[in-house]
Amino acid sequence: MTDLLLRNVRPMGGAATDVTVLGGRIATGPAPRGVPVEDGRGLMLLPAFVEGHTHLDKTTFHLPDWLVNEVGPRIEDKIDTEREWRARTGHDAGAASLAIARAFLAAGTTRIRSHVDVDTSGSTRHMEGVLATRDAMRGLQEIQVVAFPQSGILGRQGTEALLDAALAMGADIVGGLDPCAIERDPVRHLGIVFGLAEKHGKPVDIHLHEPGTMGAFSLDLILDRTRALGMEGRVVVSHAFCLGDIPERDRDALLARMAALGVAIATTAPASRPVPLVAACRAAGVTIFGGNDGIRDTWTPYGSPDMLERAMLIGLRNNFRRDDEVAIAFDCVSAAGAKGCGFADYGLETGARADLVLLDARSLAEAVVARPPRRLVVSGGRVVARDGALTA
């Protein structure tokens, strides 16, 4: 059932119209007789949302008990705490990722890029769990999986081989992590990451938390390798906090190189530290898109499978107050996310995959700030959720 007629809907909050879906894609012209009809009641029609940076495998979203967070302040504390907790509890990354992926779908997100831990403690167990979720959601939700060395590669013998195995097993993207601050040997770390990308013919997405000039140095090395290997348009830098705390001239020089090489930025827009500003990145021609990062895991109690909440947080972080600015925050969890992650056939144009959300808002800005319930979620032309609950 992938034909559908949505009657009386307002695309992006504009004038009311009917939208026809044929063969799971947005079509032109009136619907043939017999096509199932949904009465849109004048609701706003949005393209379904894109989660560009999360960790489906880490969440405790599915657990009956609240996880009390008592973790220390350093990033190493968080990495170690998580590995110990996981070993102690036998955390089931398959169940975790499936529960949160379904919550994302019910809230209107049909495309997700998830980093998935690969390390010498958990081996590829998390990868297996999330790949099972990717398979379970196929047709309903497109999940990209990054093989992510959360505990580093260089300090733990065997991690490179595990990443190699994860990619052979079906991971879509090669991950990396703080080449200087954590790995302490940026050339070796990036050599392995880009080597695996070359070997498997897969894109790269590197967590770069490093601040200031150290982060800028690592970013520079990443750009060198992107160019040398002809990986234009196939590299994402996640966080890139350094772009928020180096002088504007240096920032703009890096942004210009990123734009030329098609290197995109994933941002969670955290309120508590310097970040790459969305307006500066876009002005330079760099694609920047949004994600939760972890959701209710050992790192953080925050986060939500509602990408409109992330859009609101991006708007607040960037002081986007005008309606045209709030629309940019929405773009970060929709079209820019699809572009940055390489999800194909995205949007409301004819021919796009019919991944759609209906909700009650007078304007796009209201959709972001009020985050009203999702009245209808459509994936590939099929109704998959109503009023926040999955239909199947």
Add this chain to the structure above:
Amino acid sequence: MTDLLLRNVRPMGGAATDVTVLGGRIATGPAPRGVPVEDGRGLMLLPAFVEGHTHLDKTTFHLPDWLVNEVGPRIEDKIDTEREWRARTGHDAGAASLAIARAFLAAGTTRIRSHVDVDTSGSTRHMEGVLATRDAMRGLQEIQVVAFPQSGILGRQGTEALLDAALAMGADIVGGLDPCAIERDPVRHLGIVFGLAEKHGKPVDIHLHEPGTMGAFSLDLILDRTRALGMEGRVVVSHAFCLGDIPERDRDALLARMAALGVAIATTAPASRPVPLVAACRAAGVTIFGGNDGIRDTWTPYGSPDMLERAMLIGLRNNFRRDDEVAIAFDCVSAAGAKGCGFADYGLETGARADLVLLDARSLAEAVVARPPRRLVVSGGRVVARDGALTA
């Protein structure tokens, strides 16, 4: 009907117990026969929330149409845009404030401090509207009203007399605004503000957006006057952004003076600019509490009558991840708010006014990050809302 027995509730998420309310206050021991009973079903019991800094009069929350925001970037743009919009539309501050006050109550907030514009364009019309709302909500919700010179005092002849009239009419607190950056004569501005406070025997709450050393200078002058007039414990500085961007040594010297003089800080914890950090203020002994600032007005489309959302934003801004840290974020919209604003008889202790919220959360941290629906709101022992809707 101000007696009530709440059976099977978990105060602050602790062990289940029964809570007795007699004469509108929390009592000790079992309830007398015949007292109305509410089955708490093991829900979490919290003290009702405190909104410490908002502008009830400005909101467009009650209007049928979405207000498209096209305002310029400077604070003066926002002030001018608002005054023009208001003159053009004949904005009804009474209807606006009543609608949002009721929404606050339904979401569990029973104490509000609202700044209310007094200026030569609107005269005391906003004040009259919000005082009518204060009267209408009396017994259900305690509203403190600040006579706030949003357009400045010095540049508009007649504003001082209007503030004087607003205070005579029943405003509770004298407001002030950026003595250097906007008023451009800090000594004269503060002379008028503190003069009105002395004349009417009322406390002071000054908006201080000024950054860096300029803001620190204004703050210093405020502290001088607080001491000279013996106004210890009766002065609030709202925003105090300067405390987020001066050297720590200077910040701590100011915080020490504020602690000694009982000068509190109201923060909205904006994500996009330096702010006073909650942990630093509390470590210095300074009361810091939370508020929305405006909610969906000509300044901003953001904000919500749900103070748990503000607690979440305070937590995110301050990077509060541990459960004990998230509890501090909640304190900012509860006990610290009551202390900073001077709302009496607050809390869950015996003798406190029975202003209570029941909701479904496993931990206080979950209440903040998930912001579940309010199952029950009690004010002075009376059930005033169920499942997000007012009962009367």
